[in-house]
Amino acid sequence: MTMDRRVLVPIERPFVTVDLVILTVRNDRLEVLLVRRPATTGEPYPGLWALPGGFIDVGQDATLEDCARRKLREKTGVESPYLEQLGSYGSASRDPRGWSVTQVYFALIPDEGIALRPGGNADTAAWWSIPEGSTNLGMDLAFDHAALLTAALERLRSKVEYTSLPAFLLPREFTLPELQRAYEIVLGREVEKSAFRRRVLDAEVIRKIPKKTRLTERRPAQLYRLKDEANLKTFARAFGQGKRGG
Amino acid sequence: MTMDRRVLVPIERPFVTVDLVILTVRNDRLEVLLVRRPATTGEPYPGLWALPGGFIDVGQDATLEDCARRKLREKTGVESPYLEQLGSYGSASRDPRGWSVTQVYFALIPDEGIALRPGGNADTAAWWSIPEGSTNLGMDLAFDHAALLTAALERLRSKVEYTSLPAFLLPREFTLPELQRAYEIVLGREVEKSAFRRRVLDAEVIRKIPKKTRLTERRPAQLYRLKDEANLKTFARAFGQGKRGG
DNA sequence: ACTAATAAGTGGCACTATCCCACTCAACAG
DNA sequence: CTGTTGAGTGGGATAGTGCCACTTATTAGT
Numbered sequence: 001m002t003m004d005r006r007v008l009v010p011i012e013r014p015f016v017t018v019d020l021v022i023l024t025v026r027n028d029r030l031e032v033l034l035v036r037r038p039a040t041t042g043e044p045y046p047g048l049w050a051l052p053g054g055f056i057d058v059g060q061d062a063t064l065e066d067c068a069r070r071k072l073r074e075k076t077g078v079e080s081p082y083l084e085q086l087g088s089y090g091s092a093s094r095d096p097r098g099w100s101v102t103q104v105y106f107a108l109i110p111d112e113g114i115a116l117r118p119g120g121n122a123d124t125a126a127w128w129s130i131p132e133g134s135t136n137l138g139m140d141l142a143f144d145h146a147a148l149l150t151a152a153l154e155r156l157r158s159k160v161e162y163t164s165l166p167a168f169l170l171p172r173e174f175t176l177p178e179l180q181r182a183y184e185i186v187l188g189r190e191v192e193k194s195a196f197r198r199r200v201l202d203a204e205v206i207r208k209i210p211k212k213t214r215l216t217e218r219r220p221a222q223l224y225r226l227k228d229e230a231n232l233k234t235f236a237r238a239f240g241q242g243k244r245g246g
Numbered sequence: 247m248t249m250d251r252r253v254l255v256p257i258e259r260p261f262v263t264v265d266l267v268i269l270t271v272r273n274d275r276l277e278v279l280l281v282r283r284p285a286t287t288g289e290p291y292p293g294l295w296a297l298p299g300g301f302i303d304v305g306q307d308a309t310l311e312d313c314a315r316r317k318l319r320e321k322t323g324v325e326s327p328y329l330e331q332l333g334s335y336g337s338a339s340r341d342p343r344g345w346s347v348t349q350v351y352f353a354l355i356p357d358e359g360i361a362l363r364p365g366g367n368a369d370t371a372a373w374w375s376i377p378e379g380s381t382n383l384g385m386d387l388a389f390d391h392a393a394l395l396t397a398a399l400e401r402l403r404s405k406v407e408y409t410s411l412p413a414f415l416l417p418r419e420f421t422l423p424e425l426q427r428a429y430e431i432v433l434g435r436e437v438e439k440s441a442f443r444r445r446v447l448d449a450e451v452i453r454k455i456p457k458k459t460r461l462t463e464r465r466p467a468q469l470y471r472l473k474d475e476a477n478l479k480t481f482a483r484a485f486g487q488g489k490r491g492g
Numbered sequence: 493a494c495t496a497a498t499a500a501g502t503g504g505c506a507c508t509a510t511c512c513c514a515c516t517c518a519a520c521a522g
Numbered sequence: 523c524t525g526t527t528g529a530g531t532g533g534g535a536t537a538g539t540g541c542c543a544c545t546t547a548t549t550a551g552t
């Protein structure tokens with residue numbers, strides 16, 4: 001950033017928040033975590049559902065991402081999710097209280113051991129199911145949150161085409177059919193089994209768990225785990241890596 | 247965003263800025279626009295080069311993007327660039343004056359009719375050449391701007407693999423060899439002519455200009471123009487669009 | 493004029509990832 | 523033992539790309 005030296009402290013600062021689009025796969029559906037706005041008079045959008053989020057605590061949060069992690073932890077107890085910045089949205093009109101900027105993050109977490117914790121202001125938190133193939137919930141959300149959710153879903157869908165993202169929606173150990181199903185749920189369309197397996201296995205993003213196999217109704221399936229949970233990998237080829245190096 | 251109702255006006259708000267990574271192709275190189283920080287005492291990073299940017303003017307700018315466009319216009323006179331949000335960077339330490347958040351945009355503009363205009367505070371503005379294949383300038387910049395520049399270059403490179411972005415670095419009318427060269431400059435590697443042409447033409451992102459042809463030293467080349475300058479197109483295939491729809 | 497040089501533009505074959513379909517394999521139910 | 527179901531494999535058809543050789547259009551030089 002660069003400061004305009006004529007105005008060391010600008011007369012009016014926009015206020016800054018962090019909002020989270022927390023997604024998981026539950027009940028064979030993609031679901032998003034929402035919180036209910038307090039019904040208190042004076043509050044904007046009372047009683048409406050909204051994305052979880054809030055102010056940056058300049059005393060507590062060292063960085064924007066820290067702030068997002070803290071809020072996620074407070075709401076779900078999840079410590080190490082897949083967390084990515086979606087973008088920031090700022091305007092004079094998006095919040096009736098004044099010029100505001102929100103930094104939106106989206107998190108992918110597995111549906112295991114999640115205990116929803118009401119926030120300090122006793123929010124009601126709940127999972128909402130996203131219709132397959134849709135990029136919205138078909139209902140109003142507070143502020144511009146419906147648009148933020150749509151942006152997150154579009155980003156997720158487009159990244160899924162060429163990354164291993166859906167693995168973060170599953171428990172640490174999963175089978176290939178489960179992973180395939182996660183792709184299908186996110187993409188909203190069927191995926192061909194044989195091509196899917198080759199693609200995923202050739203990309204070497206997951207590794208077989210030696211002797212383990214899960215007992216189910218039918219033939220047991222091989223279990224896998226993400227190779228490097230920190231970095232998500234990219235498949236597909238693109239422009240022509242060529243053979244002359246680059 | 248969601249406001250914590252216990253604190254309607256938080257005690258301390260971070261300050262918010264917008265910074266720009268303005269790129270063009272000049273002199274057969276990718277170049278970035280930088281401004282020099284004032285040498286005034288009390289200013290952070292006096293005399294160092296920085297990305298152009300500054301505070302949001304809550305009275306003038308309706309949205310973040312408006313703010314970015316305004317600053318670009320003020321610096322270069324360019325009205326309709328390719329403009330994309332890169333992300334936001336916020337922390338307690340990135341600016342010595344306090345907790346700050348910057349919204350970084352990157353703009354691609356053609357090198358035609360650009361008159362660099364010194365900012366209101368008489369900044370010195372200049373184009374800096376980025377070494378081919380590099381993601382930095384090899385010198386210090388003010389604040390965390392070196393990191394922001396690197397992020398912008400990485401984003402540009404990765405998007406170039408599957409989009410028509412480099413067309414925005416050229417004048418409205420260009421030849422295929424010129425476009426190919428722009429790709430090569432951005433990617434930092436050579437691109438095969440025949441494959442490049444097929445790829446670009448098949449993607450139908452550019453259209454032939456009927457009878458025009460440019461007079462050069464050798465055989466004249468066909469001129470093209472972007473089909474839809476608003477939306478950039480994506481090539482490449484990805485996960486399996488299949489034929490069952492989706 | 494004719495020829496050489498240079499860059500624009502075209503065409504074809506090999507390679508490879510995907511699509512799609514058929515097949516085998518391992519467990520369970522009756 | 524047989525049928526059913528879902529896991530896992532294999533192969534031919536298709537399509538985008540890498541690579542390379544070829545043709546075309548123009549200028550410079552003799």
